[in-house]
Every structure is written in C-alpha cells, then in structure tokens.
Amino acid sequence: MATPMTASTFLAALKAEGVTVVEVGDWPNHNRNTKGPWGPVNGVMIHHTVTRGTANTVQIVRDGYSTLPGPLCHGMIAKDGKVHLVGYGRANHAGLGDPDVLAAVIAETKPPTDNEATIDGNRHFYGFECENMGDDKDPWPAVQIEAIVRVIAAICRHHGWTAHSAIRHLDWQPGKVDPRGPGMQWDDVLASVSARLGTTPPTKPAPKPTKPTVDLSKLVAAAKSNPSASGQPVTYAGVKVVEAALVDAGYLAKAYSDGHYGKVTVEAYAKWQRHLGYSGSAADGIPGKTSLTRLGDKFGFSVVA
Incomplete structure (x- = not known):
C-alpha cells in the first residue's frame, strides 16, 4: 500500500x-x-x-x-x-x-x-x-x-x-x-x-523548465491595438504565451493561438475574467494585473507589471 x-x-x-x-x-x-x-x-x-x-x-x-x-x-x-x-x-x-x-x-x-x-x-x-x-x-x-x-x-x-x-x-x-x-x-x-x-534509476532530476515571463504593459498595448486594427497593430511575443494558457483553459481554440491579440483572443480572455468573477467593463478582454497573474499561476508563466 x-x-x-x-x-x-x-x-x-x-x-x-x-x-x-x-x-x-x-x-x-x-x-x-x-x-x-x-x-x-x-x-x-x-x-x-x-x-x-x-x-x-x-x-x-x-x-x-x-x-x-x-x-x-x-x-x-x-x-x-x-x-x-x-x-x-x-x-x-x-x-x-x-x-x-x-x-x-x-x-x-x-x-x-x-x-x-x-x-x-x-x-x-x-x-x-x-x-x-x-x-x-x-x-x-x-x-x-x-x-x-x-x-x-x-x-x-x-x-x-x-x-x-x-x-x-x-x-x-x-x-x-x-x-x-x-x-x-x-x-x-x-x-x-x-x-x-532492473536498470539504474535516473540519478539526476530532470531540469525544471524555465517559466516564460509576460510583460503586462506590453501585453495590454498589444491587446488594445490589435482588435481595432487601426494603424499599425502592436506585436508582442508574450501574446502567444497568454493564448497558449487560454487554449489550455478551454477558452480559445488552438487555431487562434497565433500571437495576434485580435477579437477572438479578447473574447477568450473576457471569458477568463468572467470565470474569476469579473463582469461588465471589468471583463472587457484586456488583461489586468490580478487576472493575468492568476492565469500565469495556473498555467506556468510569470508576470512583470
């Protein structure tokens, strides 16, 4: 036992x-x-x-x-x-x-x-x-x-x-x-x-994977510029990290995990915010520090505010 x-x-x-x-x-x-x-x-x-x-x-x-x-x-x-x-x-x-x-x-x-x-x-x-x-x-x-x-x-x-x-x-x-x-x-x-x-068990633990880091200000800039597609949309590598987490959470289809924080990603993140209890303008699909930190804690990335 x-x-x-x-x-x-x-x-x-x-x-x-x-x-x-x-x-x-x-x-x-x-x-x-x-x-x-x-x-x-x-x-x-x-x-x-x-x-x-x-x-x-x-x-x-x-x-x-x-x-x-x-x-x-x-x-x-x-x-x-x-x-x-x-x-x-x-x-x-x-x-x-x-x-x-x-x-x-x-x-x-x-x-x-x-x-x-x-x-x-x-x-x-x-x-x-x-x-x-x-x-x-x-x-x-x-x-x-x-x-x-x-x-x-x-x-x-x-x-x-x-x-x-x-x-x-x-x-x-x-x-x-x-x-x-x-x-x-x-x-x-x-x-x-x-x-x-019967073989010798592993003697060294597998190295811990390095957590990716998402910069909140850069993510917000990408989120605010991409949905409207006005002017030149802001691109940021951290978008893919967040989209991958939203896929794992079941709020975003994998096909839309493309690094573009467009309307579909906005809607997916809003679902995450509503899951946390936010509503109205607080669940607008634009990341805030608390909601992003909780997403990172659950799906393996850290947040820089």
Missing part, C-alpha cells in the same frame, strides 16, 4: 522515465474526489478506449459521459506514444473488482481469474486508457506499447513495486476484455517493465 504521489511528483516521475507527456487543461485538479477516497494505491491498471482519433479520445476520457462523468483515467496513451494527462485523484476507470485480485497485486503475484466485483478499484489504482478499438483488428503500435511500459515502470519505480503491481482491466473485473488486439502481449509488457526496473 502507498500514498498516491502528488501531481507534480507524478509528472516528474513520468518525464524521468522518458515518457512524452501532454498536459490537458487543469488536469492536476480534475478528479472525482468528492465521490470517495483515492488511496492507498496498490497498482496500475491498463485499459483500452474503444474509440478512434486521439483528439476525440482525449475529450472522452477527460469529460466522460452523462452516465459516467470524467475523468475516466489519469492519462490516455495515444497511438503515437504520447501520454495525455487528463485528471489526477479519484477517476472513474476501474469500478468494482475482485478482492482476490487486489490481494495478489498487494502481494505482487500473478492475479487469479476474477469472478466477483466487490472492491472499489477507483480508490486503489492509477488508471491509464489506451487509444484502441479493442476489436482484435486495431493494431497496437510498438511506440504505444513502449509508452505503456515506461508509464508502468515510472509508477512502480517511485513506489518500489515490481511489474506485478500492474494489471489489465480484464484481470480486475468479470466480463472485461481490455486491453486486447494485435501487438498487445501482456506477458511481454510485464517482462519489459521488469527489465526497465
């Missing part, structure tokens, strides 16, 4: 194991913790999504369905090997499972055949969905299998677990079949995890 990693430690562990990570929105705070506890954790569970298309799959596992709200996992492992982090904490991925299987995971032995569903798996497992139709026809690319191995190894390395702390959804819950399909050989996955765990 173990206490779940913090979101920052989880992210660092994945990166240290060489996982290519895509952070989706405010993933560290997206969870179902109000519905029950998360932890102690005992292992990692792997699923397939029965979906096509990475963008579509990311949206589904992040938002869920009307009958099963998201997040439906902590990370979605795409066919290109990128791991999209969509939530952290309790997630609706495992459901009820077999207590004998949980006992085997805790003992780090091969799980028995599951035949009952009485234990809350959402509490006890890190969960990863993998982009695959699960129809025995959709292939599992080698790069996706490698990402699965690295994800499992990262978590097991941190907690001091062996590869037997990783199970499939089909091991956990009666009637489940995931993950399956051409290229998914679970025994080979576990052997590869064991091989990675």
